[in-house]
Amino acid sequence: MVVRQPTGEQSAAPGEFRAAVAAMRAAPLRPEVFCEEMPAPQRIAPHAAALSADVTVDGVDVGTGRIILLHDPAGNDAWDGTFRCVAYCRCEVELELVADPMLAEVGWSWLVDALEAHGAEHTHASGTVTRVVTESFGGMAEDGGTAQVEVRASWTPVVGPAGLDIAPHVEAWGELLCTASGLEPVPDGVAVLPSRRGQRGSPGR
Structure with missing residues (x-):
């Protein structure tokens, strides 16, 4: 279900990173977003955590994505900071x-x-948007073609006096997934219910 780092690695991580990961896990997302933890890349930065998500409407997955939080306590010149968000989104x-x-x-x-x-709040945003077209031939010609759009991006979240508030960045990633998947925006003043977390079919945490 949930992929966790070994206890030793967790305890060795700086407190500000552990707090950011906890806030990352708890960030509210729309109920159409099924979110769970996934293994994070281990060679990009000393510390990393990741979430993956599928956007599901009427039982059909219409979008997918992931967000990775990187942390280098020594700082990274390319990031101009100690944290970096890396996000991916793909939808039809x-x-x-x-x-x-x-x-x-x-x-x-x-x-x-x-x-x-x-x-x-963020700085140094960069990324790509890719269009993917699939055409079918021969015995699959009747299936027709399909098209997808992929957004890959990274940015440096601004760390305030009270530390890093990562929740708005995770929420923005969730909104990117929903917008790309064609969901209507939530009207102002309407509360967003928490997304499903953990294993499919299991009670929410």
Whole structure:
């Protein structure tokens, strides 16, 4: 179910990173987002934690993604900080949209707008938006074509006087997933219920 680092590694991690990971796990996401922990890459930074998610509507997965929190207590010149968020999102789109020259720019705006909407202060954002088209031939010709858009991004979260508030960044990632998957925005004033966590079919934590 949940992938955890060995206890020794957890205890060796700095307190600010452990606090950020706890807040990362607890960040509220929309109920359409099924979220769980996943193994984090171990060679990019001394400390890392990751979440993966699927966006499900009426029992059908319409989007998927992951977010990784990296931490280097010594700092990283490329990040201009000690923390770095790395995010990925992939969803299906209408085949006709792939030909739209504005699709990549719109895809990037989904992330920028989500970060701004959730007050996720950050610097040094960078990334790519990729259009993927699959066409079928021969015995599969009747299946037609499919199209997907992928957003890969990273940014440096701003650490305030009270430490790193990672929750807005995770919430922005969740909104990116939902927007890319075609879900309507939650109206202002409407509370967002917690997403499902852990194993599919199991009670929420």
